[in-house]
Amino acid sequence: MNLESPQAVAAALRSVDYLPDDRISQVVFLANRLDKPILVEGPAGVGKTELAKALSRVTGKDLIRLQCYEGLDEAKALYEWNYKKQLLRIQADVDHDWEEIEQDIFSEDFLLTRPLLEAIRSENPVVLLIDEVDRVEVETEALLLEILSDFQVSIPELGTMEARTQPMVVLTSNNTRELSEALKRRCLFLHIDYPDAQREQEILAARVPGLSEHLAAQVARVARSIRSLDLKKAPSVSETIDWARTLLALSIDDVDEDILGDTLHVLLKYQTDIEKAAKELTSSPQA
Template sequence: MTGWDTAAASAESLQAAGYLADERIAQVVFLSDQLGKPILAEGPAGVGKTSLALAIAAATGRRLVRLQCYEGLDEAKALYEWNYHKQLLRLQSDEGKSWYEIEGDIFTEEFLLERPLLEAIRSEDPVVLLIDEVDRVEMETEALLLEVLDAFQVTIPELGTVIAKHRPVVVLTSNNTRELSEALKRRCLFLHIDYPTVDRERRILLQQVPDLPDAMADKIARTVRSIRQLAVRKAPSVSESLDWARTLLALGVEDVDAKITVGTLEVLLKYQSDIEKAARELLES
């Protein structure tokens, strides 16, 4: 589809798009391209699941179409709905016409509200379809997603069947708040993204925070890793490492010692009990 002939080649394009993939991520991205299968990226918040989809779009020059999932997301918001308000207005001027004529009037393109799934299928140009945080939708909506992913076609009773011109590259993400259906998992290449290694996190920091000195990036990556190992309620993610790096730069810090770290723990941790635990540990060591 995109012309990558090795996993290393896909890693290189992702890196050029600002995303540092490890070998496994690069391999799954490569295979998804080769096999035409969706990627299901699962893992804790803030480890680079959503940004992977953004990077694939940037790396392949495809437009990104994003379906943000939430509880209560339904077909009307995921696929399409009719613009009732506009239809009603048209009805008023259709007085005297037969229902058959009216129907032909108001169930037309002009009254169709296209939502992300339909947009991705009907797109003239090839797209990356991001179905973000799919674990938040109800089973019913998950079944609808399955249907779309199976066929890449949609039947709108009043208009007919639309078949995708280009098969979208699909990335689903999940924060694992609930188990997804076996059927959905079977359709996808599964990719667990975990916290990065110290070295990869250091490189992510250097990439995303341009003014950060190398030694500080290394210290930040190591400190964050040691805090993750404390069994805190909410471990700091890559997002928090990046926030912390920017905080330290803004404060003009040059040497990240225990005192500075304790003084800025609010950026890394979101529970008072976690902050106290980490502070104790840092001051003792």
């Protein structure tokens, strides 16, 4: 698909039901043009992971995902040796020709490739999603740098494995800690915030089949006003989608205060937030 202008990118993303704002389309266009990774940052549930999935659908490239977590190491991110296979190979060798064995068991055949290595060794270019990179320790970030800048992996026993193809890389961060300067420098930065009411309404229309335009507009408006309250956890786009589905399931065509009060727990996940929102949004003065 054509990604030759920000407008073309926007149209392509829309065609796979991802509703971008102008900034998202612009950064994707530039990342594609400049062959740079995108670092997407923003609150939970605003479409960061979904952007990578949408890019995979748009380009027809496979998505390879590295889900980050505390304690993620090289063996899970890059590669590890297949010890079991190595052991079998050693046991099967009756002459114990160690030199030959060693050459053999440290060859590519005995390597288990993990997402990062898999992404650069793939015959066809892929979309590489490095999800929630802020969850790994800052030292582990260093693992990513060689991949992101040189598109290669150094393996002591084997040498440098270079990229067969260059992946389109998307990193996401929920901003639980600062990322290293070195990592940021290699990426184009994209902040995604909660959508405005218009875009959220469009997202709802794309993601919740059967939702009336009227209800979609109401849901988007209410979500917006709830987000303006001082809450522990504002409702994300995923939660407004859930809420819209809830209203549909309950055959509700119009949201009034009672219905809002009754279904707030779908939008908000802290009792204190639910109470606060109920108080602020449903206590209209009695006539």
